[in-house]
Amino acid sequence: MKGRLASQGAERDGSRPVPKRLVFGLPFCPAHAVPRTSRPAGGRPVGPGDATASGPQHADSWRARVLDPPGRQVFGAGVVLSERTLLTCAHVVEAALRIPRTQQAPQDEVLVDFPAAGRGREGPVRARVIEGGWLRSRPAGDLALLRLEIPIDAGPDPAPVGRCGTRTGFTVSVLGHPGRVAHGLWAHARVIGTGGTHAEWRQLDGSSVTGARIGPGFSGAGVWDLDRGLVVGIVTSVLDTPEIDSTRVAWMIPLDVLNGTRFGNLLAGNSLMGQGRSDELALHGDLWPLVECLLAIESVASDGGTSLLSVLPGKIAWGVPRQNRPRLQLLYVVRRCDEFEEGPAALIAAVRGMEGETIAMERFTRLAGRIWSHRLSDDG
Numbered sequence: 001m002k003g004r005l006a007s008q009g010a011e012r013d014g015s016r017p018v019p020k021r022l023v024f025g026l027p028f029c030p031a032h033a034v035p036r037t038s039r040p041a042g043g044r045p046v047g048p049g050d051a052t053a054s055g056p057q058h059a060d061s062w063r064a065r066v067l068d069p070p071g072r073q074v075f076g077a078g079v080v081l082s083e084r085t086l087l088t089c090a091h092v093v094e095a096a097l098r099i100p101r102t103q104q105a106p107q108d109e110v111l112v113d114f115p116a117a118g119r120g121r122e123g124p125v126r127a128r129v130i131e132g133g134w135l136r137s138r139p140a141g142d143l144a145l146l147r148l149e150i151p152i153d154a155g156p157d158p159a160p161v162g163r164c165g166t167r168t169g170f171t172v173s174v175l176g177h178p179g180r181v182a183h184g185l186w187a188h189a190r191v192i193g194t195g196g197t198h199a200e201w202r203q204l205d206g207s208s209v210t211g212a213r214i215g216p217g218f219s220g221a222g223v224w225d226l227d228r229g230l231v232v233g234i235v236t237s238v239l240d241t242p243e244i245d246s247t248r249v250a251w252m253i254p255l256d257v258l259n260g261t262r263f264g265n266l267l268a269g270n271s272l273m274g275q276g277r278s279d280e281l282a283l284h285g286d287l288w289p290l291v292e293c294l295l296a297i298e299s300v301a302s303d304g305g306t307s308l309l310s311v312l313p314g315k316i317a318w319g320v321p322r323q324n325r326p327r328l329q330l331l332y333v334v335r336r337c338d339e340f341e342e343g344p345a346a347l348i349a350a351v352r353g354m355e356g357e358t359i360a361m362e363r364f365t366r367l368a369g370r371i372w373s374h375r376l377s378d379d380g
Helices: 088-095 262-269 278-282 285-293 304-312 325-336 343-355 361-372
Strands: 001-007 022-024 027-028 063-067 074-083 084-091 110-113 124-137 143-148 171-178 185-194 202-206 222-226 230-240 249-254
Touching: 001 063, 001 202, 001 343, 022 063, 027 074, 063 084, 063 088, 074 230, 084 088, 088 110, 088 124, 088 143, 110 143, 124 262, 285 361, 304 325, 343 361
Parallel strands: 001 027
Antiparallel strands: 001 230, 022 027, 063 074, 063 110, 074 084, 084 143, 110 124, 124 143, 171 185, 171 222, 185 202, 202 249, 222 230, 230 249
């Protein structure tokens, strides 16, 4: 059994066989084996405009793609952490720059784009590894933090992030960019436990025999915890077998590995708003699932929370920072309500008054009851 970097295609240029070497006891295709033209199984180079998105239409705008400097080929995915910061795999950057594996941060720039951001963000942005953001050693082993050349002040929202912890058995979703589906293919998996080439990584097993599997093209993709509504890691590699299309085993790097490192400080302190509020927001990670539920309520999401602010009690509403990004605006609303004993009940009442008794409203009420169980009665 072998490991394969999840950004590598099924075919490679040249007639020489791809060399393999042992990494922590598992044969691995090293990053320098990535050729000058990455080809999918179908034999055609992967380009940034080769296909339309293949997956749910609610793809979050924090999902990014990493391209080579000319912007012709997609080499992997990434996660937007702030208006200037992106997280991806180190081997994705090496592949995009067509350089061997290196312990030193590359100085050259790659291109990053945001296919789920809509019209608010046109064209790719240049990015390079920031100081202290190249983690090729344990415990991370394969992470890169990129600084965008210009702030993405329109379009992509920062991803809600959280620790994976020791939980196992929960379901996650991942959007990757394999050959011929450059704008995205969804896959689902379950987090099984620790393992892989690093003891801190988490094994992902395909959750069903149908649908897409995590494979080449998924490196750097954010691993979305469906229960908590948070990104808890990024995909790094897949199990390499003689029949690569038959494996449903992959690994992710949990964000937990960043704790206590300089990179962890950068992650915890990313400026989601560019207003110095990131530390506050990081303390409210458990509130992100409520935000996602609110975004699924049409009457709330249609104007980004403006109407919701107008029907909340005045003493709550006046202290909510105004923001033109719906996800962050609603986070501020939920966070503000969390500061008042009566805030959760007031929020539910306000949303119910706007939405009525819909399925989305019922889902929000049920989740709020779990998160604020000590402040809400059973009848909501």
